[in-house]
Amino acid sequence: MRGRRCTPQMLDESFESRSATVEGMDEIINEFLVESYESLDRLDGDLLALEDAPDDRDRLASIFRTVHTIKGTSGFLALPKLERVAHVGENLLVPLRDGELRLNQEIADSLLEMVDAIRQILSSLEASGDEGGDDFATLVERLQNALHAEAAAEDASAETKSATEEDAGDDAIEPEQVAEAADVADESATPPETPTPAVAPEAKKENTPAAKAATKPASSGSEGSERSQSVADSTVRIDVCLLDRLMNLVGELVLARNQIVQFSSSAEDAAMIAASQRLNLVTTELQEGVMKTRMQPIRNAWNKLPRVVRDLSLSCGKKVDVQMEGADTELDKTILEAIKDPLTHIVRNSVDHGIEAPDVRVEAGKPETGVLLLRAFHEGGQVNIEIVDDGGGISSERVRAKAVEKGMVTPEQADSMTDRELTNLILLPGFSTAQQVTNVSGRGVGMDVVKTNIERIGGTLEIQSKPGNGTTLRIKIPLTLAIVPALIVTTGGEKYAIPQVSLLELVRLDGQRANDEIEHIHDVPVHRLRGNLLPLVYLDEQLGLRSPRQRHEPRESVNIVVLQAEDRQFGLVVDSITDTQEIVVKPLGQHLKAISAYAGATIMGDGTVSLILDVIGIAQKSSVLAEHRDRSLKNDRAAAATATEDTESLLLIDSAQGTRAAIRLSSVARLEEFAVSDIEQTGQSHVVQYRGQILPLISMDGHFGGFDSDPSQPTESIHTVVYNHNGESVGVVVGKIVDIVRHANSVSEESSGRSVIQQRVTEMVDLESLVSRSLASQGAW
């Protein structure tokens, strides 16, 4: 389209304003689309429920009504393909509803396919304005065959009966069609002659398809209609755009309120203070109220999952029962939209990988049908969503083997990882343990994307798995994204907002400390925060506001915002820290979306616009988060190793003489207590029988409790630290075990072998050299 020549004709075309009637039609079609989508979602659910209870007449009647409504309206709107598909579907539904035909899987499949076809036509209608190229001839044929195959089996009289029933069915819904027509005509602002004016206002008032069905004076399914009537009476359908605008306005109001409250705090006028307090209260309530309007039950995101599970379990030959708990749990519409895809993915994974095939399940002594439980509940201002399956669980052995095979971890690392750590490896990119790559999952993309998507909306994902008993995935997400608490910082003269979910702490280094406590590894600045190296990232450098700082450039005071990005921490250096505030998150336009450093923008109390920093984006940009996250894991583990060297757990002991000593807890296998009477002597060495083995004992100071020393303090037992030396256990006898402490050690302490712990000079004991020394002196082994 580049450099396209514009001709007057083209100009005319683009300028052509559409006539009022066309616009009216658009509105009707839109209305039809909205209603039909809703009905289709319900259809899916109804059809699935029917498979369990094929004789549920009320449900059949409701399905019939829905399909009939779609058929009727599509006829009115001149959508022949849609009408035809819906028509044959309806024909098949008539004998089903009347009990002449029993629903079997084949019919259910064709009906579900019909629902898909209708959906396809609708989306094509929405996208391009026409019904699309596919005419669904095979589907139509199949639906017809399903009807005729059954009908042929019936005797002739039943057939005639069925035909008359069908006619009767059509007659029964005539008024509804009229109501529809009236409704539609009314909206298009060209009121034609309405044959039944009494019905028209009613139909117009009640917009939901269910309510439309309810106006129908048919006898079948009257319970259903009563219920939907009451729902229709108490609810109003509102455009989401309007809600979004309300939300925005409330956001503005919150900001204005913040300012007024601030001003009035310095005011002395009592009336002014009272008024501002009232404003404060009302605004808070209004904010909560408007937030509530955007809340939707999580059921809306779950609705399509049973269908996904059904199709998937059929195709992998598994039996899966979907259960839901807490489907009424509400969360913000935006979040609901954002978790739909991740949820679908997780559910597919659970069915594909989690739940075993029926024969495997029976072998394992489980019922043939697997259970997939979706559970949602509120907890501490967050929504928890759990996807629980009772399948085989995640085999940590297979994960370990796979992780090593893919080079994500070294065999040594893998051996030292806990089951929980191993389980969480599956959240890394490129990981899949499926033995077989199916078209559903197992291609090694997925869980990492799921995790990223959930983290993007400020949520977390956790996996727990019990081998043989199933897997639980837990998603924790905030209730809303619209208004979030944030830290306001200033850099380069502009204010930026940092969402507080990622904020860990603030560190300020004044004067000389700024120069002393920022160290460099090559040119990368780091700060030692309680012994851990914290990589520093300068915000102004990241935003391209200045060139990278030189290593020896003198610094004045430094403000460090310590942030959490995924599993990593880093310090963001800013010019100054201004405030914390509730901010209203607004999305950025298309032309700024590509900048990963920003999550959005907000309007500050003074009316200026500020950018919201995307912590993960900045971490990635500054390479705090490596691009290839499988590599980052190794770094992470290495970092963890250095971190434990910096601060470590020490076992404090008192020797028999009362000198204080400390042993690294990491070198201790077990602590044991032996009765003095159990100690035996072989040659020069003392031993004790321990777990069916002979455990040589060595003493830190040559004493063995009451055994050979200090008769004034007879002891009946000795405390022993069991240490593994070249695969053999050695017991080191200590006087008294005092405590276990965490201690940060420095190089100077290392070299001197002494340290001050709990205000006492403590000897650092190196068990390894102690053991090898004394074993050598004993000449053992």
Add this chain to the structure above:
Amino acid sequence: MQTENVSSGGTKQSSGTNQSNRELKSYCTFRVDDLLFGVEVREVQEVIRSHPTTSIPLAPALVSGLMNLRGQIVSALDLRHALGLPSEENTDLMNVVIRSSEGPISLLVNEIGDVVEVEDTRYEPLPETLQSEQRELLRGAFKLDDRLLLILDTARVTRVAA
């Protein structure tokens, strides 16, 4: 609906009134550098005086900043940059806020002109010799009595920014 904001100088018709069925279109005109541009009135949401903007580090040079338009965050586009014109140190730019598929977008211009009505007969496509940079953003030109009115393709301007 907010066209009244636009008509700072009142509506005037650029040619003798033609009573035929030929459709007259209204264009909101503005000056960038010494060029006269027009945007169809119904695409314009409003025109406002210079407005404080927040600069966006790392953003494409075309996007000069973000502004707060009654609670809505609007990107301000530097039309000079888009048109490949030399940049100037002028802080007193006017904003022509146009509607786009992604919400309002503000175009920074030097001066706001009148709303003019022109007939299609005065329209002519762009000459082949026009540089490609500007060509992409323009639909064509109307030959007014005293000068040319270049019609800006707002959809493309916002797309270039994207």
